[in-house]
Every structure is written in structure tokens, then in C-alpha cells.
Amino acid sequence: KPLFIDMWATWCLPCLFQRPDFQKLSEKYTEIQFVGISIDLEVKRWKEKLEKEGIPARIKEYLADTYALEDSWDLTSIPRFILIDKDFKIITAFAPPPSEKEEIEAILESIE
Numbered sequence: 001k002p003l004f005i006d007m008w009a010t011w012c013l014p015c016l017f018q019r020p021d022f023q024k025l026s027e028k029y030t031e032i033q034f035v036g037i038s039i040d041l042e043v044k045r046w047k048e049k050l051e052k053e054g055i056p057a058r059i060k061e062y063l064a065d066t067y068a069l070e071d072s073w074d075l076t077s078i079p080r081f082i083l084i085d086k087d088f089k090i091i092t093a094f095a096p097p098p099s100e101k102e103e104i105e106a107i108l109e110s111i112e
Helices: 013-028 043-053 066-072 101-111
Strands: 003-008 033-038 059-063 080-084 090-092
Touching: 003 013, 013 033, 013 059, 013 101, 043 059, 080 101, 090 101
Parallel strands: 003 033, 033 059
Antiparallel strands: 003 080, 080 090
16 A cells, blocks of 8 residues: 655644644545654653544554654654655655645545
8 A cells, every 4th residue: 555654743733733634634545554653752642642632543653763763764854744655665755744635635646
């Protein structure tokens, strides 16, 4: 499956703003795997946020080492959205956010 990755953190207000739209897109584009990768340093806080949100099973959530991501993915700011095709080739490392519905949906429809 193609992947739509959301790099986020519980302390990032712009990230939290994108979460509802990310979840809505996951409902619409079932042929795409939606993945959240948090760079939180506090595991407990991250788990509590996921429990409070009630993340749907169709969205996979992971906690990553923020320092490793900064180096290997050139992660200098969040939120950041990455699209990867079914062959694991990066379509874009700087995809439009879910709130930019027309732009992101056009891309998602082309890879579905």
C-alpha cells in the first residue's frame, strides 16, 4: 500500500490542528496506509494523547527517536507529511497538509 506519513508531536499545536483532517482522509482513502510518527520524548504523554483521541485502527501510530529523524530524514520542523508509493519510492517528502484538502486529495487520488 502507499503510505501517507504524518510527523507530529503532542506539544505541536499546528500538528494537532491537522489530526482531524488526517483521520478523515484515512476514512476516505482506504487503499492508502496512514501512519503517524511522533517525535515526543515523553512516552506516557504520547500514549495518553492517543488514548484520549481514540485513534482508529486504520491509522498506525509510532514513536520515533527525534534525534535520529532529524539526521536521517532532515526533519527540521513539524508538522511534516511524506507520501510514499506502493514500491516504497518517496513521492514527496514535503506533501501538502491534510487541511489543504484539494491539493492533498488530488495527490492521494493519483496514487491510490
